[in-house]
Amino acid sequence: MFFIADLFSSLSQRRIRSLCIPxxxxxxxxxxxxSQAPLPVEVMExxxxxxxxxxxxxxxxxxxxxxTLAFKIAGLVRKVVVDDGQWVKKxxxxxxxxxxxxxxxxxxAESVLGNAERNLERxxxxxxxxxxxxxxxxxxxTQVDVARSDLTVARFNxxxxxxxxxxxxxILKRFIEPNELVSIGKPAxxxxxxxxxxxxxxxxxxxxxxxxxxxxxxxxxxxAYPGEIFAAHISELAGRADATQTxxxxxxxxxxxxxxxxxxxxxxxxxxxxxxxxxRTQASLLPVSAMVKGEAGGVDIYTVVDGEPVxxxxxxxxxxxxxxxxxxxxxxxxxxxxxxxxxxxxxxxNILNQAIANQ
Numbered sequence: 600m601f602f603i604a605d606l607f608s609s610l611s612q613r614r615i616r617s618l619c620i621p622x623x624x625x626x627x628x629x630x631x632x633x634s635q636a637p638l639p640v641e642v643m644e645x646x647x648x649x650x651x652x653x654x655x656x657x658x659x660x661x662x663x664x665x666x667t668l669a670f671k672i673a674g675l676v677r678k679v680v681v682d683d684g685q686w687v688k689k690x691x692x693x694x695x696x697x698x699x700x701x702x703x704x705x706x707x708a709e710s711v712l713g714n715a716e717r718n719l720e721r722x723x724x725x726x727x728x729x730x731x732x733x734x735x736x737x738x739x740x741t742q743v744d745v746a747r748s749d750l751t752v753a754r755f756n757x758x759x760x761x762x763x764x765x766x767x768x769x770i771l772k773r774f775i776e777p778n779e780l781v782s783i784g785k786p787a788x789x790x791x792x793x794x795x796x797x798x799x800x801x802x803x804x805x806x807x808x809x810x811x812x813x814x815x816x817x818x819x820x821x822x823a824y825p826g827e828i829f830a831a832h833i834s835e836l837a838g839r840a841d842a843t844q845t846x847x848x849x850x851x852x853x854x855x856x857x858x859x860x861x862x863x864x865x866x867x868x869x870x871x872x873x874x875x876x877x878x879r880t881q882a883s884l885l886p887v888s889a890m891v892k893g894e895a896g897g898v899d900i901y902t903v904v905d906g907e908p909v910x911x912x913x914x915x916x917x918x919x920x921x922x923x924x925x926x927x928x929x930x931x932x933x934x935x936x937x938x939x940x941x942x943x944x945x946x947x948x949n950i951l952n953q954a955i956a957n958q
Contacts, residue, residue: 636947637947637949638942638943638946638949639938639949640935640939640942640948640949640951641951642903642936643886643889643933643934644931644934645883645885645929645930645931645932645934646883646884646930647881647882647928647929648882648883648884649879650880650881650882650884650916651810651877651879652916652924653873653874653876654803654807654810654876655873655874656801656872656874657869657870658800658801658850658870658872659799659800659801659866659867659868659869660821660866660867660868660870661798661799662771662792662796663796663798663851664791665771665789665790665791665866666765666789666791666792667789667790668762668786668787668790669762669785669787670694670696670759670760670762670781670783671756671783672701672759672783673781673782673783674700674701674760674780674781675696675778675779676694676775676778676779677696677698678694678777679773679776680694681694681770681788682770682773683771684770684771685769685770686767686768686793687764687767687768687770688764688767689764691764692761692762693764694761694762695760695762696761696781698757701753701760702757704753704756705750705754705757707753708746708749711746712746712747712749714746715739715742715743715745719739719740719742719743722735722739762787762788765790766793766794767793768790768791768792768793770789771788771789771866772788773787774787774789791866796851797852797864798835798849798851799831799849799872800847800849801850801872802846802847802848803846805840808848810878811836812833812876812877813835814832814833814877815876815877816832817830817831817833817850817872817873817874818873819850819870819872820870820872821864821868821870821871822869824856824862827856827862828856828857829852829853829856829862830853832851833850833851833874835847835848835849836848836849848874850872850874880916881926883925883926883928884922884923885923885934886921886936887918888939889901889923889934890939891910891940891942893915896914897915898915898923898925900934900935900939901934901939902932902933902934902935903934903935904933906947906948906950908942908944908945908948911928913925913926913927913928914926935948
């Protein structure tokens with residue numbers, strides 16, 4: 600009997616304990632938030648700054664001024680004295696046509712003009728006599744004018760039978776060879792002036808083009824010169840989109856890097872650039888760790904008011920490195936930047952620091 604009683608007593612105690620453990624656990628996890636230990640967090644005081652998000656682009660380097668040089672008249676190419684990539688001086692002869700036929704045309708025009716002028720002088724000496732009519736004198740004057748115009752055209756063609764460099768620059772492409780018969784206006788060279796500098800052309804979206812203005816500053820770098828930066832500024836902005844539905848931006852730069860060292864730049868270099876828009880927005884920069892939840896155009900964070908966590912939804916401009924760029928936050932607001940995902944409404948906080956953002 601005693602054994603059976605002891606057995607039932609032991610079983611009852613075990614059963615009671617097995618029933619009590621879940622109840623105790625449930626009571627612990629269902630305790631109200633005010634009774635939990637304060638949650639350790641770190642905060643920072645927000646600052647409002649003038650912010651402009653840099654616009655990053657890539658494009659091709661080109662000469663600001665590229666010209667196609669050609670002969671004004673048709674003819675046989677006598678000589679070509681420059682090659683692709685060659686630097687030339689202003690006025691330097693690049694190519695010329697055979698002048699034999701052209702010189703003959705000039706000589707003929709000079710002879711015709713001389714004859715017309717002599718006839719006019721004879722007619723003037725007869726002026727006032729019945730031997731010469733007014734119409735005949737006017738006709739002689741017209742012949743002189745026509746002959747003088749023909750000579751002007753012949754001499755113009757004679758001058759343009761030679762292609763000269765319009766300024767100091769570089770021959771980008773040569774299209775003609777000696778003894779080649781060329782037609783009027785056929786391209787002979789593509790020439791780039793060294794006086795107009797270099798430009799980097801690239802396309803930007805409609806959202807970015809409205810943020811840009813002429814003379815906004817930029818930095819450019821090329822794979823050909825690792826680690827070197829070239830200063831630039833916006834020199835042109837497209838007034839309409841191109842076939843790719845982007846707007847062309849032109850950045851003007853020189854051949855000097857940031858240290859003032861002259862570098863050899865070549866048309867066709869692929870350059871990357873960071874443009875700094877002059878348009879500014881009032882914004883705050885918060886560490887990414889402050890974000891509790893994010894979505895397109897906005898983020899949720901926790902601020903601290905009178906020691907209590909307060910949830911805030913803020914418009915998001917974008918990311919800048921490891922920082923969220925948000926608007927709508929007052930300067931001096933305490934923002935939880937460490938421990939935010941574990942915060943619950945009404946939960947007591949243990950603020951470990953009072954960091955101020957380094958913005």
